[in-house]
Amino acid sequence: MTTYSDTFTADALDPRITIHEALLIVEITFTGLYFHTTADVNAFYDRIEERLLETGEPLWFFMVNTQDYRIDGDAWFAFTRRGRDLSEAHSMATIRFDADPDTVAQIERNKGTDRAVSNLFPSRVTALEHLKTRQSTRLARPNHIPNYHKADFVQRFHQDVENDIFEVDLSGVTFEHSRDVNDIHNWIEEAMRPSHHRWYLLYNYTGTRIDPAAWVQFTARNQHLNASYALGAARYAPDSETEADIRLRYEAKDMRPNIRNTRAEAIERIEEMRAAQPAPDMELGPAMQSDVSRKPPSRGRRYAHRPTIRIMPGD
Template identity: 50%
Template sequence: MTDAETGARPDLALTREEIDRRIVFHDELQTMEVDFSDLALTGTAEVNAFYDRVEERIAETGETQWFFLVNYSGSRIEPDAWFAFARRGKVVNRAHSMGSVRFDASDETRRQIERDAGTEKFDANLFADRDAAIARIREMPSTRRRRIRHVPSHTPEEIAARVSFLPEDEIMEVDLSGFVLAHSRDVNDLYDHLERRIEETGRRWYFLVNYNDTRIMPEAWVQFAKRGKALNEGGALGSVRYEAGAQTEADIRLRAESQGFRPNIRSTRAAALARIAEMKRGG
């Protein structure tokens, strides 16, 4: 099928202004509407830029929970972009959605969404038009007033034991091996501790992070990315990660592509230390 037949525009410049035009909040419906209409997403950079802005716009509202209304009319998601599109969508849905409803999906996109729905065990909620999709949202229960109190997965002592400093090497080492970040509370507990420890030293450090068998749940990823970016900007001379599993490495690389940082993922601690040495030499 040609671009003329789908209406998708592969030459569309995904500027910040263009993305913002496609994200609208309807307060009375407690709904965020995301408009992918006539948009061809051909690569991961476009997908990551779009979802970065979705997360930023949600944060700007001061409200973490929304219904998602998604317009797929005339859109096309190329195979090279689909993994990033599905993965980033899953993360933002798990973090912020009270329910997602989609409409006007093409046959190809509809089939892909339905396949993912079957695999991931979620309701695809696909409708032919916007009115039907909104009617479905009106039937869905809001959970905003239900305050979720997350139980910490780790004690302060456990977190403290995973952080050490190598002053002669200018390194702060963080051992996240076998560590589970189940939700935003776990993320905040970890980063609050890291920020305090760095502030106590009064200086910046190279970050050396062990990701061996680390599990970052989708509900935790948005906050993990946000807090990690802020900490790196405020306290890091550079960051190197090692022994990340395939899923964690994929998520880090997706964020790195759109946020303009080098993922610096190495297979071993020795290789990560060598990379830090290289960074000190200006490499």
């Protein structure tokens, strides 16, 4: 009888994710896993994406051992969605193998019929031999063409100094690839850094899209931004698909995405976070001040009557 594991820590998952760099293959083992919740699913796929990010290569062949694992009904939506996103963003081809005797017999019966599944194999050996015949579609490291330009984009930033709120207007923005993600997060960090303190981030997500190819880098940069510069963050008005993706990815990290329908509701959520954080440490650490003067600005409590500042190009 199989003993199923419901441990989804990085240490537990890493032996299930093997990267064969010379073969351009990522081997993933589901055997013995039990996905009870969407948090389990997200932890698993987050770890795969983190391992891919470490390689610096966006495209791989995937060879997946699907023998004997379980998924509860509550986890199915997240499982199918995260698997689809991983495939769309990073797969040159995905094949599965299942050495269970019943599956092997079914594969043999279906061979040559319209019930045959072309990407399902009866053993690791046959799956690997098949992948070795596939042609790589990798090109040279992609040189993504930027979709946005700093001089225009920084006009989407607003600092409400009195209330410690840094507002970012992402309305109509599509993150197509890692270049978009890195550019926009770099500009946000550059605008926040000279103040030498942390902010509540307020995002307008009206019409914002994050394509599958951008999600790995988007998650990594968003985590760094929050850890280094933010007291908290709230988002408002994403479409249903973007909201679902954000909620899925935050759930694995046991974090609240703080999504609201309107700007007013998002600001209300920020005030709730503020009330729950007595006397926060507003100052950035020395590592975050590395390229600006180490001497913090002379200020006691926030200047109560300073107006909202709009950051303009060149500021």
